Amino acid sequence: MEANVETTPQVKKPSLLGIITSPVRQFERMRERPAIWLPMIIVLALSAFSVYLVYRELSQSNIDPGMAAISKVFQMLIFFVLSALVLWLISKVGNGETSFICMVSLSVFATFVTAIRDVITSLVFYFSNSPVAFPFASLAGYIPAEEPFLSVLGMFDLFTIWSYALVAVGLQKAAGASKQASWIGVSVLFIFMLVLSYLSGLYQVFIENIQ
Numbered sequence: 225m226e227a228n229v230e231t232t233p234q235v236k237k238p239s240l241l242g243i244i245t246s247p248v249r250q251f252e253r254m255r256e257r258p259a260i261w262l263p264m265i266i267v268l269a270l271s272a273f274s275v276y277l278v279y280r281e282l283s284q285s286n287i288d289p290g291m292a293a294i295s296k297v298f299q300m301l302i303f304f305v306l307s308a309l310v311l312w313l314i315s316k317v318g319n320g321e322t323s324f325i326c327m328v329s330l331s332v333f334a335t336f337v338t339a340i341r342d343v344i345t346s347l348v349f350y351f352s353n354s355p356v357a358f359p360f361a362s363l364a365g366y367i368p369a370e371e372p373f374l375s376v377l378g379m380f381d382l383f384t385i386w387s388y389a390l391v392a393v394g395l396q397k398a399a400g401a402s403k404q405a406s407w408i409g410v411s412v413l414f415i416f417m418l419v420l421s422y423l424s425g426l427y428q429v430f431i432e433n434i435q
Contacts, residue, residue, distance in 0.1 A: 240266060243333045247390055250333065251397035255322070258329035258398075264304065267332055267339050268297050274342035277350045278357060300335075307331040310413065315395055318405025322398065330394040334387045341383035372425025379414075379421050388414055 237259040238250035272293040279289040308327040315322050341361055349357040359365040362381035364374055388410050395406035 238263075238329070238333065240333065240336050243336055243390065247393060248397055251330075251394045254326060254329050254333070254394070254398040255400070258323070258326040260325065260329050260332060263329070263336070264332045267336050268300055270336075270339040270343050271300055272297050274339070274346035277346040281350050304328055304331050304335075311391065311395065311399070314405065314409035314413075315399035315401040318395065318399075318401030318409065320395065320399035320401030320405075322400060326398055330391065330398055334390045334394065337387050337390065338381075338383045341381070371429045372422045375421040375425035375428075376418055379418050 235253055235256040237257045238253040239259075240263050242250045275296040276289045276293040279285055279287055279292040305328070308324060308331045311327040311330055312322065312324050315327065345357050345360065348354075348360070359378060359381070361383050362378050364377040364380075367377055369377055392406045392410040395401040395409070396403055401409075
């Protein structure tokens, strides 16, 4: 007689669209089967497309749109690696058990929402013949300010905050980190990015003053 062998159904891979409709389920799947390559290609393509449209519309810019798009791809690849390292460290501090690959997947999925924002912004900019790309989702588009505070206001963006919230939930569900460590870690990371934005704004002011 043949023995009956019970097989455990394979867990589905997380989907990018699912990160919008059911993020917790996608993170639970990510814990078992992190997805990287196809989601990364999609996010990179969206980011490159948005940059290409912006630089194609900026007639006064001497930067080639294609080269700008390629540069954006390399910047995003570096970002995925560095952010995954930071998330992996946060998960370890929060007593989580995960892999670096899983954290790369988390970084890619969280970036998907900001890539959507960039595409919307660039499409509106391209077809509206506006002199600047209007940051419709951030305070920078509604509160009059100059650098360096303009860059700081740009961080208070609906999609950016959404992505940070996704990271906090993902650290709990995908990495197994504690709720407290996840939210504190993400909050510290957000504050750090606010400081970097402020310094970036100061640098822009400095460059404009010496020209």
